Amino acid sequence: MRAVVIDKPGDSSVMNIVERPIPEADTDHSVMRIHAFGAHRYEVLTREGGSPSVKFPRVIGVEAVGEIYKVSDNSKLKVGQKVITMMGGFGREVDGSYQEYALVSDDNLYPVDYKGDWLTLAQYPENFYTALGSLKSLSLKYGQTLLIRGGTSAVGLATIQLAKTMGIKVTATTRREKMVQALLHCGADDVVIDCDNELKTDKDFDGIIDMVGTVTLTNSIMHLNQGGVVSLIGLLAGEWIVENFNPFTLAGKYLTCFDSTDVHQEWIDEMFKLIQKHDLKIPIARVFKLDDIREAHDYVMESRDIGQVIVDND
Ligand SMILES: NC(=O)c1ccc[n+]([C@@H]2O[C@H](COP(=O)([O-])OP(=O)(O)OC[C@H]3O[C@@H](n4cnc5c(N)ncnc54)[C@H](OP(=O)(O)O)[C@@H]3O)[C@@H](O)[C@H]2O)c1
Structure with a gap:
């Protein structure tokens, strides 16, 4: 699988695509296949070395949408189940979303009842x-x-x-x-x-x-x-x-x-009920592929059209 690895903080050129083995699930971490994720200004700050808890080398990215690829021994989730992940140290203390598969703590995997496509889903978490x-x-x-x-x-x-x-x-x-x-x-x-x-x-x-x-x-x-x-x-x-x-x-x-560090499944369920009931959406400013992650980061920081920048892994 491909992962965007940052060995040391710096400008967008420090993000390198590296081939890595797909992680193995363990007792309480499952493997998520990442279909898409949002790229954010605050991740650019992390890339530049502005997040004190982040030690390099690191795969950054605080959120992702996708499906369960392999379950942990203790997981209540099923292979193929649609999930999102966000925060909980993802992309900061542990490797995050800028890759094709991620090992995610079961506590940070949130099943979602959402019928739309991956790119649309990626704007929400x-x-x-x-x-x-x-x-x-x-x-x-x-x-x-x-x-x-x-x-x-x-x-x-x-x-x-x-x-x-x-x-x-x-x-x-x-x-x-x-x-x-x-x-x-x-x-x-x-x-x-x-x-x-x-x-x-x-x-x-x-x-x-x-x-x-x-x-x-x-x-x-x-x-x-x-x-x-x-x-x-x-x-x-x-x-x-x-x-x-x-x-x-x-x-x-x-x-x-307010700080989104503590994520509650009840709030996620409440949020998706509102999203689906009222068909809530924000504009998607641009979609990039993982290979173009440097360009995506430069674009995120421009004075640009409004909306979320999404990276499409499919
Ligand atoms: N507390 C939490 O849990 C939490 C979670 C997520 C994000 N955040 C924070 O929420 C904020 C928004 O994040 P985002 O990803 O949604 O941002 P974003 O989409 O990248 O925001 C872009 C907008 O920021 C405005 N902006 C940029 N620099 C500015 C400056 N120096 N002064 C005033 N406005 C400026 C621009 O607005 P105009 O040019 O149109 O004025 C631009 O359209 C960030 O500070 C982020 O760290 C907090």
């Missing part, structure tokens, strides 16, 4: 799971207002879709005027331009999901209604520390965050 978890972290009710800061990101687009099924009024942000129509087309009720980390609106919101990160946090808090919650879930601007944070800006407002 991490994007929609993070979107669902982020929405849960806000506890918004029907009719309340939500601002998605970083609306053109794949997670942002998934959040627009899920929030609309819950009757939430959704405003999404972008830094690019030319993305306004695309966001409205993806289901946002309104779009606000985010310019130099300031929202170009006087409106306030009941909940804000902030993916731009620490550099926009204070401005997000200023745009919360009393009793509102901001959930910090991403760091698109690449800054990890909040400079000059005045906690009293939070008076009567709340700050939380």
Whole structure:
């Protein structure tokens, strides 16, 4: 089988396709045949050496969709069963999705009831799971207002879709005027331009999901209604520390965050019920083959069309 192995951190040229034996199942790890996976900015960060838990050589990639190829001794799954995997150290502490087969802990294999094709399925795991978890972290009710800061990101687009099924009024942000129509087309009720980390609106919101990160946090808090919650879930601007944070800006407002590290099968089932019931989809920006993984990583980082970048292993 082919695997994309990174021996040392660096630019996209450090990703090399290597022939490896298909892994063997053991007592509690099964072998997954990977049909497709999403390629993400945060994996580019890992490739560059920005994920402290990752030791090289490593096959990166935090999520995959596919089927069970060989079961472990203790597995309750069956050969051929449709599964997804995400997080749980996949692509970080252990080899991840950038390969044709992966050895995956049974605890991290989630069966899914999904009828569509592999490429469509590959847009869902991490994007929609993070979107669902982020929405849960806000506890918004029907009719309340939500601002998605970083609306053109794949997670942002998934959040627009899920929030609309819950009757939430959704405003999404972008830094690019030319993305306004695309966001409205993806289901946002309104779009606000985010310019130099300031929202170009006087409106306030009941909940804000902030993916731009620490550099926009204070401005997000200023745009919360009393009793509102901001959930910090991403760091698109690449800054990890909040400079000059005045906690009293939070008076009567709340700050939380969501992290998809802990994955629950019940949430996955809930997510796929919503996806199938409402036919939820985000655009697929481009599809690459495993052989073109370097090009895929370079494309992920461009200022580009909205949507998920998918790698097709079939
Ligand atoms: N907490 C969790 O569990 C979790 C899970 C998954 C992802 N995440 C995080 O969620 C965020 C979104 O991930 P993704 O894969 O969906 O991203 P993505 O699709 O790669 O996001 C692309 C968008 O990011 C925006 N962007 C890029 N650089 C920016 C900057 N410096 N300032 C503001 N916006 C910028 C651009 O929007 P415009 O040019 O249109 O403004 C671009 O359209 C990331 O920070 C990721 O780490 C968190």
